[in-house]
Amino acid sequence: MCCTTALLDASLAAAADGTPAFSADPLATWQTDGIVWSMAAANGVVYVGGTFDHVRPPGAAPGQRQVKRRNFAAFDAATGKLLPCAPSFTGHHHTVRAMKASPDGRVLYVGGSFDHVGSARASNAVALHTSNCTPSKSFRPSVSATVRAIETTDKTIFLGGDFGRVGGQPRNRIAALTPKGALLPFRADVDQPVRALAAAASHGRLFVGGDFESVNGQGARSLVTLNPTTGKTVLSYPGWFPPQSSVKAIARDKTRFFVGAEGHGPGIFDGRIAGRLTNGTMVWKDTCRGATQALVPYKGLLYSASHAHDCGETPGGFPERGDRQHLLVQSLDTRKILHWFPDTNDGVGEHVGPRALAVSRGVLWAGGEFTQVNDTPQQGITRFGSRDTGAPKVPVLSVSDTDPGRVTLTWRASWDRDDASLTYRIYRDGKLVARKTKASTFWDLPRMSHTDSAPAGRHRYEIEVTDGTNTSRRSKAVTATVPAKAAQDRVVGDPR
Template sequence: MCCTTALLDASLAAAADGKPSFSADPLATWQTDGIVWSLAAANGVVYVGGTFDNVRPPGAAPGQQQVKRRNFAAFDAVTGKLLPCAPSFTGHHHTVRAMKASADGRVLYVGGSFNRVGSTAVANAVAFDTSTCTLSKTFRPSVSATVRAVEPTDRAIYLGGDFSRIGGQPRNRVAAVTPQGALLPFRADVDLPVRALAAATSHGRLFVGGDFESVNGQGARSLVTLNPTSGKTVLTYPNWFPPLSSVKTIARDKTRFYVGAEGHGPGIFDGRIAGRLTNGTLVWKDTCRGATQAIVPYEGVLYSASHAHDCDETPGGFPERGDRQHLLAQSLDNRKILHWFPDTNDGLGEHVGPRALAVSRGTLWVGGEFTQVNGADQQGLTRFGARDTGAPDVPVLAVSGTGPGAVTLTWRASSDRDDASLTYRIYRDGKLVAQQTKTSTYWDMPKMSHTDTAPPGSHRYAIEVTDGTNTSPRSDAVTVTVPPKTDRTRAAGGPR
């Protein structure tokens, strides 16, 4: 077992290149007038669920150019175009909380707190034919309270949430139904809400996360693995989560499962964990604070939505600064935080920023309660592609000293959201005279300098910075008068 596990880990490490697939520059994206709780992708379409009444085009101000969409909308994954699939979800708390498509993309399963889809009476869980955007006539499980997680497999659709009954039968917060909606014998007793599910049926495991302390009558804080057929406990994870930390999101790839948590109070855990599918053992655990809401592994990188702060003990991380970083990329192999720092604000509701992630057709979609992305107005929804279009910040150039035949220039290193290594170009009177390359981050921008040997007279200096693809505008020019070298200076070998 040890050797097999080591080979799997080595294979994954070789496959993970540690480089994000996405730029940190957002693409033009439609917006919502409320909170996005869930995203799902199928066949080149991204489905958006949440608590909102309307969507509006990229760049439109709140209340302008609105198109009615009641808690559900669909978009082309690549172009971002709003699609006509627009069932309305109403009643109860009129919100969509969970969505996931079947493996073949033909069916979209939706859960939340609602009792009508269009004019059809339902009870918190439904399914759609994705080719026609029509409501399934058979998948109508009657769920007694909010559904917060949906996990479809070929034989069973797993539901998690706040409920205690399905179809009038007892099911405490987790249940399984057939693809036609009939209740299955699977049964587990969970004492508090379930918020995340991930199935690995080939390994005989269903991962369940949430607020709970007890499952099937034994202690199981926040995370448990169940038998996907019976619901019996397979594994618990003692010491993984302190009190008052809840699992909000679970994802998996071929060899590992990944967990994100949110905590409240001192000594809590807010970060991310990687474990092995084969035996449930811990691979790594980061220590960032800041309530992880969603994770998605993609091409060797784990993307997460949170409001991260104080990541100083995680490789590549940042210290506590009193601010928040809402999107992160980490190496799947070793948890290192990679240089990819698009950001949102905290936004509406509970002020945690992004809440949902999905990747489709090479585009990363992000939903949540934010109202800004990278400092620009953008509500509820954004997305990122592969093309890097953002230039680094423009440095401010200053003169720290002049002497006969020489000028010393200083500036603070810039930051760029998706490139750590930046090249700085110094111009004298419009002509390139020097360049330097330096690594920097938004929390560590070192002071830089250059001494230019210049002929006597008046000169104008400016600086620009490039990430290799995009170049900033040149800075405002500073004018310097360089005195000529004196006889004494020449004799001494120039300025010192």
């Protein structure tokens, strides 16, 4: 009775935390030959920006079947098809660092470090008409240095980054413009680069994150809320971030905002924080290490890109093992890390792994520095749909003991990237003789065993494992010889 109750409690807890909307099995996706820094979605198109010269089809090796795309590419969000929208972003450091579509999806605002879009001059920020992929003639602000973050509302375009002037006017690392490119009177003095922006217009707030220590002449480490019209400080967040912890990502839903941090140095806060939009109070904080780069709240869960490790203090998390997990999902309410573990490698550049996330048409897109996804070559971009197609890895089966009438088999549990509970099926001489179900994770693979009641003679055993949708191949067979039961030499009471 106790065990049944415990399983029911665990099941109810899992249901309360939600189920990931995506499989951990990647869809076939085009690749880049460099780093993806930013993604945006509008009207069923996913836009990818970064530092790269070409894209290549799914499965193509580096340098093979390349198509020219200078730091910008567009794809059908549902099918992954490469689209002809292909303006080149060149000059300065020739990189796209930030993108955001207008609320109506008609315009895509692009920022970075560039001085040309195609043949047209543009100074680190530009707008593209999504209908025909042409640059806007009106939105051409002259921004003095790199743009690293963009946020859009119906009436205002916010830019954040390294700059000190916009349109020849002083604007210290943050500015506001009209959709036509006119500079607005909004002003805030930020002492270090801005890296993340999120507006909550109905609450009269603009969330700003970055490397800074001071905003508008007052202490404000890494995160601040500004009035979106004037730029005056509404809230700072003392004690939320230690020195050398920068905010790299901000996202929100209808009631909460979410912040992702990167620590500069061993043990500096790298995790995620949830707060209330109404008053800025903290809801929860996780302490995973590993430089959070991007966040997407979607259908009640928070998806994140990082190189997470040492998550042992977060519910559902894993201990320090010397390796990294680059994509995570957790409950918006409880911060619990759920069983969804697609992974990339660290990749090139700064060896961070994924740096950008976007959801469109029911598909999660990820971009970054990686060159592998789930241990298979895949550079710069990947995506995940809803269909579970990956089978668990088949375990190695061993015979640990044989006795008259029985065989004991042992194996190490397998694991699956998006299903914790797995069922193992054992076959004797091709016939199913047992089923065992157990939960496992990549950091906890328990030993398992089964004792089979078998007749005397030589038998062949195999095992397979299923997640309920996909089943592994059967293992390599092992053999066991079951001895016959010893005949009794004497019958009790025999007078001989």
